[in-house]
Amino acid sequence: MNSNSARLLLRNLLLHRQNRISLWLHQSNGYSSVSFIRSPETLGSREPRDLYFTISPWKRMLSSASAPEKREEVREISVSDGGKGEIGKRQPEAVTVSSYWGVAPLKATREDGSPWPWNCFMPWDAYKTDLSIDLTKHHVPKTFLDKFAYRTVKILRIPTDIFFRRRYGCRAMMLETVAAVPGMVGGMLLHLKSLRKFQQSGGWIKALLEEAENERMHLMTMVEIVQPKWYERFLVLTVQGVFFNAFFILYLLSPKLAHRIVGYLEEEAIHSYTEFLKDIDSGAIENIPAPAIAIDYWRLPKDATLKDVVIVIRADEAHHRDVNHFASDIHFQGKELREAPAPVGYH
Structure with missing residues (x-):
């Protein structure tokens, strides 16, 4: 078990020396992004699983760091503002979607001011x-x-x-x-x-x-x-x-x-x-x-x-x-x- 761990660690160190990796960590919109640049001489020489071993620690770290921030970003959708909510507010349970399509029922009245009861004609x-x-x-x-x-x-x-x-x-x-x-x-x-x-x-x-x-x-x-x-x-x-x-x-x-x-x-x-x-x-x-x-x-x-x-x-x-x-x-x-x-x- 110890020999396998040592072999894996040595392999990762060698791979790090063969590749130039640039990491940009952008803290914007509550998530992080990672970019990897491979050297031309080694492009295509590594197997997919090797690349996974390289980025998996970063992936776990970034996902654990950004998850709480994502959960806090809940957009509130209201009918009055046409669906443009504010960050940080919880979404209501019932959302009216008719305003999104712009097809709202017409409120018609009779000549005496009473509500119009018919949908088949106006x-x-x-x-x-x-x-x-x-x-x-x-x-x-x-x-x-x-x-x-x-x-x-x-x-x-x-x-x-x-x-x-x-x-x-x-x-x-x-x-x-x-x-x-x-x-x-x-x-x-x-x-x-x-x-x-x-x-x-x-x-x-x-x-x-x-x-x-x-x-x-x-x-x-x-x-x-x-x-x-x-x-x-x-x-x-x-x-x-x-x-x-x-x-x-x-x-x-x-x-x-x-x-x-x-x-x-x-x-x-x-x-x-x-x-x-x-x-x-x-x-x-x-x-x-x-x-x-x-x-x-x-x-x-x-x-x-x-x-x-x-x-x-x-x-x-x-x-x-x-x-x-x-x-x-x-x-x-x-x-x-x-x-x-x-x-x-x-x-």
Whole structure:
């Protein structure tokens, strides 16, 4: 054992004489650094384990000296200063990371100063519907595609009448599930076309996506009123899956036919909501208070009722009717939608 220790000590002394080692010990930021410079004539002659024997005492000494200092350097991260803490303070247990990304929830309020309760839309998304719009307008089918679109919508109405009959709340829920699809499909395909051809859309992407969002809010309102059963939810899932894929293919093949069909669907929606109002007026359907989401979205009075909600939804459908018939007319003239200004914000 003694001979081995002596041999190891002698070997280390010889290695120290063969190499010029410069050690710089920097006491900065609470840690030490060591640099080793080997002589050119001996570079590559030593084995890794020999170098380990040389630096291991320094390594142990430096690590033991700097460890306490490192433990004391705890940076405190606070939300108020944007994550710039001070040395010497302990980090709190709970750290809010949202300020790091700059995505903080907006604190919105109603007009009366009360907190805004919705995350699905903000106060600047709410609006008052133009109720003066003409509900009786109808596009008379003239061309073959017009007649095809009109007959298709009439045929689609037959199973709806059989299944729902006079249950206009459930009918409206199913209608809004379908009506929210065309705007999303059209906006998505126009978005891809704009990227593919490096062309502006003329505002039609935003206009169609606004329509889809508006129809979705109709559905969210109707769900609050109707409370659909499990089989009605399953029916919604099935109809939406079939209609989305069918309309996607149709829009790729003929946008003018797709918009014409949507225009006639909106005319049927106006008719359905008119019948809905008749049943409310006759007492067949109870005129319950309007859901809170509808009051905030359409800026209705606090004492608004179901009838008020149906009236504004029907007016929205009339606006969508005009937009889609207008879009189809643009295509029938041999032009693209981007060549005509889009009716953005048309409510």
